[in-house]
Amino acid sequence: MLIFSIIxxxxxxPGLISLEFLSQNELAKKLILTLRIPxxxxxxxxxxxxxxxxxxxxxxxxxxxxxxxxxxxxxxxxFGAALGIILGLTSRFHLQALSILFAIMGLVLSYWISRQxxxxxxxxxxxxxGIAVSAFFSAGVGIxxxxxxxxxxxxxxxxxxxxxxWAVKWEDLVFxxxxxxxxxxxxxxxxxxxxxxxxxxxxxxSLGVEKNRETIGVILISVIITALVVSYSGIVSWIGLVIPNxxxxxxxADTAKTVPATIMLGGIFALICDDFARILLAGEIPLSIFTAxxxxxxxxxxxxxxRESFA
Amino acid sequence: MNTYKDILFLLNKVYYxxxxxxxxxxxxxSLKIECGxxxxxxxxxxSGKSTLLKLLLGVIKPYNGFVKRVNFxxxxxxxxxxxxxxxxxxxxxxxxxxYILFGRVPFIDFLSSPKESDYKNVSSVINDLKLQELKGKxxxxxxxxxFQRVRIARALAQNPKVLxxxxxxxxxxxxxxxLIMDSLKKLHHQGVSIVFATHDPMEAANIAExxxxxxxxxxxxxxxxxxxxxxxxxxxxxxxxxxxxxxxQLFVIHNEESPQL
Numbered sequence: 001m002l003i004f005s006i007i008x009x010x011x012x013x014p015g016l017i018s019l020e021f022l023s024q025n026e027l028a029k030k031l032i033l034t035l036r037i038p039x040x041x042x043x044x045x046x047x048x049x050x051x052x053x054x055x056x057x058x059x060x061x062x063x064x065x066x067x068x069x070x071x072x073x074x075x076x077x078x079f080g081a082a083l084g085i086i087l088g089l090t091s092r093f094h095l096q097a098l099s100i101l102f103a104i105m106g107l108v109l110s111y112w113i114s115r116q117x118x119x120x121x122x123x124x125x126x127x128x129x130g131i132a133v134s135a136f137f138s139a140g141v142g143i144x145x146x147x148x149x150x151x152x153x154x155x156x157x158x159x160x161x162x163x164x165x166w167a168v169k170w171e172d173l174v175f176x177x178x179x180x181x182x183x184x185x186x187x188x189x190x191x192x193x194x195x196x197x198x199x200x201x202x203x204x205x206s207l208g209v210e211k212n213r214e215t216i217g218v219i220l221i222s223v224i225i226t227a228l229v230v231s232y233s234g235i236v237s238w239i240g241l242v243i244p245n246x247x248x249x250x251x252x253a254d255t256a257k258t259v260p261a262t263i264m265l266g267g268i269f270a271l272i273c274d275d276f277a278r279i280l281l282a283g284e285i286p287l288s289i290f291t292a293x294x295x296x297x298x299x300x301x302x303x304x305x306x307r308e309s310f311a
Numbered sequence: 312m313n314t315y316k317d318i319l320f321l322l323n324k325v326y327y328x329x330x331x332x333x334x335x336x337x338x339x340x341s342l343k344i345e346c347g348x349x350x351x352x353x354x355x356x357x358s359g360k361s362t363l364l365k366l367l368l369g370v371i372k373p374y375n376g377f378v379k380r381v382n383f384x385x386x387x388x389x390x391x392x393x394x395x396x397x398x399x400x401x402x403x404x405x406x407x408x409x410y411i412l413f414g415r416v417p418f419i420d421f422l423s424s425p426k427e428s429d430y431k432n433v434s435s436v437i438n439d440l441k442l443q444e445l446k447g448k449x450x451x452x453x454x455x456x457x458f459q460r461v462r463i464a465r466a467l468a469q470n471p472k473v474l475x476x477x478x479x480x481x482x483x484x485x486x487x488x489x490l491i492m493d494s495l496k497k498l499h500h501q502g503v504s505i506v507f508a509t510h511d512p513m514e515a516a517n518i519a520e521x522x523x524x525x526x527x528x529x530x531x532x533x534x535x536x537x538x539x540x541x542x543x544x545x546x547x548x549x550x551x552x553x554x555x556x557x558x559x560q561l562f563v564i565h566n567e568e569s570p571q572l
Contacts, residue, residue, distance in 0.1 A: 062402025119331070192424035195409070196416050198402050205370040206394035207416040207469060253403035256424050 035169075039278075040271065041177075042168040042232060047239055047270025048263050049180055049229045052187055053222035054240030055247070055262045059255055060197045060215045061123060064248070068226040068240035071126065071219070072133030076106025077230040079137040082144040082157045090156070092172055096231040102137070103227035107220075109133045121201075122212055126219075162286030163234035165274055176228040183225040184263070190218065191259035236270075237288045242295040243269060249302045269294070319473060319504050320344040320367050324376035327362060336362045339376065342523060342533050344506060346381075349499050351515035352508040353539075354525030355548055360508035361397065363525070364475045367506060368394050390417025393466035397477040404451045407442065407461050408433060414468025436464045440494055456487030463494060474498065476507040480514060492518055510548075512539055516561035536561075 053068035069075070080102030084095045113129035120128070141161070148154040187194075196209050197218070204211040226240070247261040273290035321343045328335035336359040344350050344367070352360045365371045366378050369392075380392075393414070401410075414436075415429040437446055440460055445453065453461060459479065466474060479495070480488045495518060499505055509515050515522060516539055524532040524539075526547045532538050539561060545552045551566040 059402070062400070064403070189422040192419070193421065195405075196413060199413060200396055200399060202365060202368060202370045202394050202396050203399070203413075206368055206390070206392055206475075207413070208390050209416060248403065252409070253405045254409045 038168050038170050038173060039165050039274070042165050042173060043270045043274040044267045045173075045177070045180055046165065046229050046233050046236060046274075047243070047266040047268070048184060049225040049266075050236065050240040051243035051262045051266030051269070052184060052259070053226045055244035055255070055258060056187060056194065056218050056222040057240075058244050059194050060218060061127065062198050064245055065241070067237075068222055069230065069235070070134060071130035071223055072106030072110040072137060073103045073223050073227050074230060074235055075134040075137035075141070076109075077103040077227060078161055078235055079106075079140045079144070081160045081234065082141050082148075085153050085156050085160065086144050086148055092167065092169075092232075095160075096172065099231040100227055103223075103230060106133050106137060107223050107227070109136075123215070159286060160234045163236035163288045163291075164277060164284060164286050165233055166278070166284040168232055172232050176231070180225050180228050183221045186221055187218070188259060188263075192254075192256040194218065194255040194259070195253075233287070235288065236291055238291045238295040239266060239270060242299050246299060246302055317346050318343050318381045319346040320506075321379040321381055322366070322376070323379070325366065325373040325378060326375035327366065327371070327373050329362075337366075337373075340531060341376075342531060344523075345504075345521060347499075347502060347504050348521050349495070349505045349507075349519045350521040350523065351519035352506065352523045352525060353510065353512055353515050353547065354508075355510065355527055358525040358527045358547070360510075360525060361477050363523075364394070364477055364506065364508055368392055368475055370394075390469045391471055392473045392475060393469050393471035395462055395466055395474070395476045395479060397481065399462065401450055404449045407445050407448050407450065407453070408437075410450055410461060411436060411465045411468050414465040417469055432470075433464075433468055436467050439467070440464050455482045456484065456490070459483060459487065459491060460494070463491065467498070471503060473504045473506070476505070478508055478510070480509070480511075488514070512544055512563045513561055515539070539563075541566075 050068055054066070057066045057068050057070070058064050067074070069077075077099040080098035080100070081095050083102070084090065084098040089095070089098065110126065110130045110133045113132060114122070114125040117125040117128060119125075141157075145154060145157055148157055193214070196204060196207065197211060197215055199207070199209075199211075201211055230236075243266045244258065244262050247258045247265055251257045251261045270291070273294055274287060276290045276294075277285045277287045323341050325337050325340040326335060327337045327340075340363075352363055354360050362371070366373060369378065369380070372378075411433045412425050412429060415425055415432065418429060419425055437443060440463065442460060442464055445457055445461065450458060450461070459482075463476075463479070474495075476495075480491050483491065492514070495505055495507075499518075507519075516536060520535065522532075522534060522536065522538055524543055524547050526532065527549075532543055532547075539554065541552055541554050544554065544563060545566075553564050553566040555562040555564065
């Protein structure tokens with residue numbers, strides 16, 4: 001199924017250039033190799049990572065409304081990027097580094113604060129501190145937006161916050177690609193085991209599962225791949241939230257099935273959305289607009305069609 | 312205490328309180344639970360029945376004293392003690408078969424998925440408990456009694472030596488109560504040790520051989536069926552009760568004549 005998704009995923013490339021033209025035209029070849037293919041790879045990676053991370057988070061938090069960036073990761077990354085733009089460090093490398101740095105800082109802060117909370121279970125404490133850290137960083141982004149030069153910097157921040165893959169090159173991907181792929185690989189291996197993490201602490205214990213340790217492990221993996229993806233794409237909303245839910249509506253709750261389904265759907269979905277984002281208008285349209293628009297529409301359609309089985 | 316051979320759990324001077332609470336649940340609780348028997352833990356709500364079960368399971372540790380699992384260790388021999396909490400919340404709507412498969416976790420490697428043998432085992436558990444007609448259903452479509460039987464099936468899929476059940480029949484009607492009790496009896500005959508918590512002395516008397524009466528904050532009474540007498544029961548439930556033996560079965564009713572204790 002995974003192989004199928006990879007084969008399938010590469011197809012919906014908007015092939016407006018004919019093959020003969022491509023074989024004759026050096027510029028077109030170069031364009032495909034250095035711009036389009038990395039972009040397609042990054043779109044696939046984005047869709048797969050975010051939706052898989054979303055699935056993992058929703059599973060371990062036993063809550064279908066959880067988004068992969070919610071442990072302070074997305075807001076942390078936004079803050080890092082906005083800070084970079086304000087400080088004039090606008091090279092992609094700097095922005096990427098800063099957003100990864102602050103995404104991880106968001107995670108660490110969330111974890112640290114969760115250790116300070118004196119009530120509730122470990123999971124609840126993480127959720128609460130994640131919400132607090134996200135709020136903290138989004139306030140920071142607000143301040144930076146307020147300080148930003150409205151002609152140059154502000155549009156750039158807003159655009160980054162809306163997400164997009166307009167300038168992804170191979171250089172942006174080389175370092176993070178192996179990490180993201182290995183994270184995805186581990187989750188694929190754990191696809192059935194994830195189910196077990198939805199059981200209560202006592203039941204998991206009676207089955208010999210160290211639930212807390214495994215939960216923290218898969219959360220870390222999800223957060224890291226989310227942070228890495230966000231570092232080159234900006235905030236792309238809805239994919240991580242809606243794709244796992246769509247998979248569940250179609251295929252049921254068993255994560256052994258929803259993991260491959262989510263990978264496939266997430267990859268295809270992100271590709272389609274990104275294709276719209278780059279070809280619909282002459283200029284670039286922020287990716288999040290399409291992910292939200294398409295995601296929400298598909299979700300509503302599925303919910304109304306498969307009403308009985310979802311209820 | 313001459314030999315360990317027939318003993319399953321041994322509690323020695325166990326002191327336990329929930330984090331953040333000032334009132335300890337157990338102050339120096341010592342008892343032993345026999346191997347191969349059905350043991351009922353009786354007590355009022357809040358008397359520590361669930362806590363005792365969790366201590367036996369090992370998911371919580373006593374502050375002082377110790378819980379010894381005789382004849383098997385807890386961590387290394389995972390899956391030998393199956394646990395059924397009073398209620399269970401599932402975040403997602405699994406099918407009955409998918410859910411029972413979770414009981415196979417101890418037999419499935421960390422990085423792999425259920426194999427043919429696991430599905431076979433689940434099928435035989437489903438047949439044993441006569442759950443065939445539920446097999447394809449989703450958990451959310453089940454009634455309370457059906458879900459309870461499915462949960463027992465999940466526990467059995469892990470081939471446990473010991474079954475710990477927290478109020479297994481609380482929300483069930485008479486018919487389903489009987490079904491559950493019959494399956495427990497059958498398991499007992501197959502050699503599974505059963506420890507279950509309940510607040511129904513009649514149900515306990517019906518199936519259990521050993522009894523642990525938890526008296527809120529005042530200690531425990533441990534013994535055979537004869538400890539289910541009017542005095543003890545009235546004491547642990549804080550209400551005047553009368554016992555009647557009818558067809559060799561114990562019945563407990565309110566004692567209307569005397570005022571409440």
